[in-house]
Amino acid sequence: MTRALRLASHRAPHRAPEPGPGPVPAGLPAPLAGVLGDLRLDPATATWSRRPGGGDAWLVLPSAARPRLLVPAGPGGARLTAQRLARGPRARVKRAAATAVVRRGAALPLPRLRVADPGLAELRRWLAPAGADPERCVLGVLLGPPRANRKPVLVLLDGTGQPLCYAKAGVGALSTGLVRAETRALASVAAMGLRSLRAPRVLRTGRWRGLELLVTSPLAGRGSLRHPADLPVRATRELMAHGVRRDRPLGASAILAPDRIAAPPVPGLPALAGLRERLLAVAGDRRLPLGAAHGDWTPWNLARSGDLVEAWDWERFETDVPQGLDAVHFAASAVDHDAPARAEERLLRELPGQLAACGVDPALTRTLLCTYLLHICGRYVRDLALEPTASVERRTRWAARLLTDQVGLLEHEESP
Structure with missing residues (x-):
């Protein structure tokens, strides 16, 4: 069994019962299947489609074999792409090109990853802050390069593409420990009364399908x-x-x-x-x-x-x-x-x-x-x-x- 399939079939002892994953579909590279497994989404429900629109459909950047971003096509995904790739002048051309593709992606017949696992809608509802309509929200996933401490970061976007919250996910022993450490840290920092420095507010913590999740308020809005x-x-x-x-x-x-x-x-x-x-x-x-x-x-x-x-x-x-x-x-x-x-x-x-x-x-x-x-x-x-x-x-x-x-x-x- 590949590492991706092992991840996809992971079951924490206290998780709610759910359908077991089937075989990884053809055309879904192991790294991408591993990401879905980390998110406790069944890779067997993943399909590729060039059909525009349709809610939970992701463009995978820079490629399905090397996933770093799962972004919804359109303005919200374009902003996420620009922020994630905004590191140094050498990235400027790549950033501009990727952002333009994502912004126009809603109307272009680009390959989209669609996941039919009902857990995706459950996850949106779990993350949604008070007052937000999860049915009108879309989810983006930010990933760093493969490292022992890598944690998927989930971004819930409203209908206009504005981030409503961010959530770090602990998917293994090390990353779970880091998510818990940050939860404690943010509580300590909030009590300091800092005047020149702002940290995210903790909106919710807990477990979903065995994932340790820390949900925080967005920072760095427009103008930052x-x-x-x-x-x-x-x-x-x-x-x-x-x-x-x-x-x-x-x-x-x-x-x-x-x-x-x-x-x-x-x-x-x-x-x-x-x-x-x-x-x-x-x-x-x-x-x-x-x-x-x-x-x-x-x-x-x-x-x-x-x-x-x-x-x-x-x-x-x-x-x-x-x-x-x-x-x-x-x-x-x-x-x-x-x-x-x-x-x-x-x-x-x-x-x-x-x-x-x-x-x-x-x-x-x-x-x-x-x-x-x-x-x-x-x-x-x-x-x-x-x-x-x-x-x-x-x-x-x-x-x-x-x-x-x-x-x-x-x-x-x-x-x-």
């Missing part, structure tokens, strides 16, 4: 600037100022706990445990201010709306994190891991000033950079142990090499 290139200093400072503690050394921070890097080693990479020991030997007794951190503070998780910064993807939120790690993560996200030399040079040159702007002593730059790189290497290695992915492996190798260099420089600075 998505994916800001510059670090949002005010919002970064406000977040890290919550729950500040100065009574614990770096070595006691949970972010450097041994279990964070306890994963099978990646061939060709230095041992993270050894690098941790070297870092703690030179900086473990330093008392760095600790505070709250988003944990994935990157341009593609942010938008600007006037003076307000909107942020989503809070699943990595933590407290008692060395202040400044969000700023380091934002800067490191600009590094092209296929050709990192120039961006890395810029990172090392500009990071002290960015930390200073956030109220962090720039003399701590190298210590914070090493802490971040060790932390992110541990995260990536755990992901690779579950799902080997070329892009994650490239990022891991870059981070491990830079970590090795920076720990050596830190040791040299601290040597008598």
